[in-house]
Amino acid sequence: MSHFAYVNQLRLQGSPDQQARIFAEVLRGRTIGNAQSERGTKHVRDFRTTLTRDGDAWRLDGTKFYCTGAAFADWIPVLAHLGPDGPMHVAWVPRGSDGLEIVDDWDAVGQRTTASGTVRLEGVRVTDDLITDYAETFTGPTTYGAFAQVLHTAIDTGIARAALQDAARFVRELSRPFADAVEPHGAERAADDPLVVQALGEMELEVRAAESLLAEAARAVDAANADLTEESAAAASLSVAAARVASSRSAVDVSSRLFEVAGTRSALAGESLDRHWRNARTHTLHDPAAWKVHHLGRWAVDGTRPRPQGQL
Known part of the structure; x- marks a missing residue:
């Protein structure tokens, strides 16, 4: 489900270059997961994960839960604020990126094979060409x-x-x-x-x-x-x-x-x-x-x- 939802997000908000790059990955069989929800925030659309400017790129920090598909995905779209209190954006993080940790701790009564556990992000480097606007989708x-x-x-x-x-x-x-x-x-x-x-x-x-x-x-x-x-x-x-x-x-x-x-x-x-x-x-x-x-x-x-x- 996450795969199709975020392909759609890229269709709506991605630049032609971003679409060409990631759509080509999808056509080669690469899969997309998600790192969206967080535990312990005020409500389900309240997020703490942030993208902070770091030289010629961005530093991505935060912890996500209910990350359906992340354990098996080649790309993990991460919802994060652009800056401490900025609008929500999507950081497209390739599997194997430094600072990315996928934890297989999903232990629900059902939907067990979705492996919807934790994703930790500590100083993950994300370049401008792998960030798409999310908040703009709803304007x-x-x-x-x-x-x-x-x-x-x-x-x-x-x-x-x-x-x-x-x-x-x-x-x-x-x-x-x-x-x-x-x-x-x-x-x-x-x-x-x-x-x-x-x-x-x-x-x-x-x-x-x-x-x-x-x-x-x-x-x-x-x-x-x-x-x-x-x-x-x-x-x-x-x-x-x-x-x-x-x-x-x-x-x-x-x-x-x-x-x-x-x-x-x-x-x-x-x-x-x-x-x-x-x-x-x-x-x-x-x-x-x-x-x-x-x-x-x-x-x-x-x-x-x-x-x-x-x-x-």
Whole structure:
């Protein structure tokens, strides 16, 4: 996800020379991670990492956490203030740079293979040609945040669909019917249990709704990119917000209800079906769905457009 989001950032804010250099790296198969969030600051968009002028280059110092993809990346974009209190910029740090340390300390209940641990930066030298503006992205209408949120929405929707598919497979192949479904209803398989079929139907409905809202949101982002105005950018953000809320709820709900329909055996550790819930529960914490509902409510009440930001 970080790879595509920061390729988009470079598309929006990179100079032609910067784009030519890093896009060429991407086309050669190089990957992009991120070093964005920080622990212990006032809020999630409060950062302490800084770029300080040092001769003919910049000195990059700070500590990042939740650095998804950094452990495997060839390039690590780092969000930092340009100067002590200056606007936010992105420092594009190549893997192996002096002063860069990637710590594999990610220990969450889910999303374990994202290796979203710590990145430490101590006196990392960054030249002018590897710095792009970040704050400027949000000074006018933009789909930057909506595009990133579509990717998150797709992840959650995919988890929900995979959980439903595993639930249905388990019911077809491994589960036994409950005794009350056998007598007097004559169910020979768990898949013939009318209550199980009803539950799977409800789950299918929920996942289809999330998938439909995801497709609609992606089309709204494309439409806004084709004719970018404050109105079209806001419409894209609100469409993505609705899809993100639906996908978050669907992923958590369906990955939990999986056990309700699949039965006791599905809880065995060897089946590993809990991975869907763990992944959903972890990923949906990325940014609060409740605030997306709030923005939708403000729009419904009085037509207030959400301001441009990276998480909507």
